[in-house]
Amino acid sequence: MAKIYVASSWRNMFYEDVVAKLREFGHEVYDFRNPPHGKGGFMWKNLDPDFEKWSVADYKEGLKHPSSELQFQTDLDALHWADTCLLVLPCGRSAHTEAGWMKGMGKKTIVYIPQMQEPELMYKLFDLISDDLEEVNEFLNR
Numbered sequence: 001m002a003k004i005y006v007a008s009s010w011r012n013m014f015y016e017d018v019v020a021k022l023r024e025f026g027h028e029v030y031d032f033r034n035p036p037h038g039k040g041g042f043m044w045k046n047l048d049p050d051f052e053k054w055s056v057a058d059y060k061e062g063l064k065h066p067s068s069e070l071q072f073q074t075d076l077d078a079l080h081w082a083d084t085c086l087l088v089l090p091c092g093r094s095a096h097t098e099a100g101w102m103k104g105m106g107k108k109t110i111v112y113i114p115q116m117q118e119p120e121l122m123y124k125l126f127d128l129i130s131d132d133l134e135e136v137n138e139f140l141n142r
Helices: 015-024 056-062 066-081 093-104 121-125 133-140
Strands: 003-007 028-030 084-088 108-112 128-130
Touching: 003 015, 003 066, 003 093, 015 028, 015 084, 015 133, 066 093, 084 093, 093 108, 108 133, 128 133
Parallel strands: 003 028, 003 084, 084 108, 108 128
Antiparallel strands: none
């Protein structure tokens, strides 16, 4: 069975079902919404409800906040732990950065598209593109 880092977004409505299904298949799954440190998942709005109005200087300071540091290290540890990344669309920049990092480290990287998105040419870098978790599971069990 695989050790899977699920890269996605807080706004992704498919995320919870994907995590549950992967676990049902018997895989170990890192869930950024419920990280092992037990303090809940990281959200910028928890640092500052007005984070969307930040300047670049504010953003750089926000990256130094203890909550930011904790979640970054937790996610990075999980990236090292995992042997597979499942990029669940739709998602944003952080998830794509995580998927790129995983592929660059030579780890399996899969794009899961539960609902068609705009096509992306550079997904050809990854190992599998699928809209079917059964197909993903079969690929992982090869």
